[in-house]
Amino acid sequence: MSSQERVMYYGKGDVFVFRTYQKPLEGIKVIPESGFTGRNNVIFGMNAKIALEGDFLHSFTKADNSCVVATDSMKNFILRQAAQYHGPTFEGFLHFVCNCFLNTYSHITSVQIIADEIPFESVQVAGQDGLETSPVVYRHSRNELITTTVKVARTENGNELVKQESGMKNLHLIKVKGSSFYGFIQDEYTTLPEAQDRPLYIYLDIIYRYNNKADAVYDNPAVYVPAEQVRDIAASMFHSLNNKSIQDLIYQIGLQVLERFPQLTEVQFESNNRTWEPIVEHIPESEGRVFTEPRPPYGFQGFVVSRQDLVNEGREIAGESVKS
Numbered sequence: 462m463s464s465q466e467r468v469m470y471y472g473k474g475d476v477f478v479f480r481t482y483q484k485p486l487e488g489i490k491v492i493p494e495s496g497f498t499g500r501n502n503v504i505f506g507m508n509a510k511i512a513l514e515g516d517f518l519h520s521f522t523k524a525d526n527s528c529v530v531a532t533d534s535m536k537n538f539i540l541r542q543a544a545q546y547h548g549p550t551f552e553g554f555l556h557f558v559c560n561c562f563l564n565t566y567s568h569i570t571s572v573q574i575i576a577d578e579i580p581f582e583s584v585q586v587a588g589q590d591g592l593e594t595s596p597v598v599y600r601h602s603r604n605e606l607i608t609t610t611v612k613v614a615r616t617e618n619g620n621e622l623v624k625q626e627s628g629m630k631n632l633h634l635i636k637v638k639g640s641s642f643y644g645f646i647q648d649e650y651t652t653l654p655e656a657q658d659r660p661l662y663i664y665l666d667i668i669y670r671y672n673n674k675a676d677a678v679y680d681n682p683a684v685y686v687p688a689e690q691v692r693d694i695a696a697s698m699f700h701s702l703n704n705k706s707i708q709d710l711i712y713q714i715g716l717q718v719l720e721r722f723p724q725l726t727e728v729q730f731e732s733n734n735r736t737w738e739p740i741v742e743h744i745p746e747s748e749g750r751v752f753t754e755p756r757p758p759y760g761f762q763g764f765v766v767s768r769q770d771l772v773n774e775g776r777e778i779a780g781e782s783v784k785s
C-alpha cells in the first residue's frame with residue numbers, strides 16, 4: 462500500500478478563535494422567510510478542528526519528527542491568521558487558513574478545517590430614549606450554531622477546494638399542534654398510538670452544498686447563503702406545513718431551501734424526534750396539556766434533498782438553477 466492510499470492524518474481540535482470587529486456581513490439577498498439581513502461580526506467566534514494530510518509517514522513508522530508541524534503550532538497558526546483574514550464569513554476564513562497552510566508547508570497535501578460557531582447574541586440595555594442594543598455587551602447563546610467545513614488539497618493545478626459544506630447544527634424546534642403521525646405499520650411490535658395531532662419537538666442539523674464550491678468561500682454576498690436564512694426557512698416550513706411525519710417535514714424544508722437558493726445543489730438533514738411525553742391530556746376549559754421530557758431511546762432520520770427532487774416535484778425545470 463502506498464502512503465497515498467493509507468489513512469493518515471493528524472491535527473488539532475478545540476481550537477477556540479475569538480476575533481473581534483471582523484468585517485460585517487452585508488449585502489446579502491433578503492428572503493421572505495427570514496428577518497436576517499447580515500452579521501455585525503463584532504465577535505467572530507468559533508471552535509475549529511484542523512486535520513492535515515501529507516508526507517509524514519516516517520513520523521508514524523520511524524519516530525522521525527523532522528516533518529511534523531506540532532499540533533500546538535497548528536493552533537497558533539490558525540489564531541495568527543485570524544488577524545490576517547479581512548472577510549466576513551467562516552467559509553472565507555477557513556479557506557484562507559487552508560491555503561496559508563499549504564503555501565507554508567510544502568510536504569502537506571491537504572488541509573481540512575471544520576469550525577462550529579460560538580454564537581453570541583446582542584442584548585438590550587437602558588439607553589437615553591428607552592431600550593437600545595448594546596454595541597459592546599453580548600450574551601453567549603446556547604442555541605443553534607453555524608457549522609462550516611472546508612478542505613483544500615494541493616494538486617498539479619495549484620490549491621483546489623475539494624470539500625465545502627455549510628450548515629446549522631442543534632436547531633431545536635417545537636410545534637405545539639399541527640403535526641400528525643399515522644398510517645405506519647401495525648403489527649405485533651406496535652405500541653405507539655396513531656396521532657392526528659401531536660406536539661412535535663425536533664432537533665435538526667442542516668448541511669447544504671453549493672453547485673459551485675467557490676460561491677461559498679469568496680465572500681460574494683450576492684451568492685453567499687447565510688445559515689441563519691436556512692434556519693429561518695426551516696422554522697417557516699414547520700409553521701406552515703401540516704406535517705405528516707418528520708420525514709415529510711425535512712423533505713419539504715429541503716425543497717424550499719433549494720427553491721430559494723438556486724446556487725445550492727443539495728441539502729442534507731439529520732433529525733431527531735424529541736417529542737415530549739404527555740402526562741395530563743385534558744385540562745378543563747383549556748386546550749393546554751402537561752408534558753415531560755421523553756424517555757430514551759430517540760428516533761432519527763437522515764436525508765439528502767437534491768435539485769432533482771425539485772425537478773421531480775415540478776418546481777424547477779432540469780438544469781435551470783445552474784445558469785443563475
Ligand SMILES: O=c1[nH]c(=O)c2[nH]c(=O)[nH]c2[nH]1
Pocket residue numbers: 642653705706707708734760
Ligand atoms: O415523524 C416520525 N417519524 C417516524 O418514523 C416515527 N417513528 C416513531 O415512533 N415516531 C415517529 N415520528
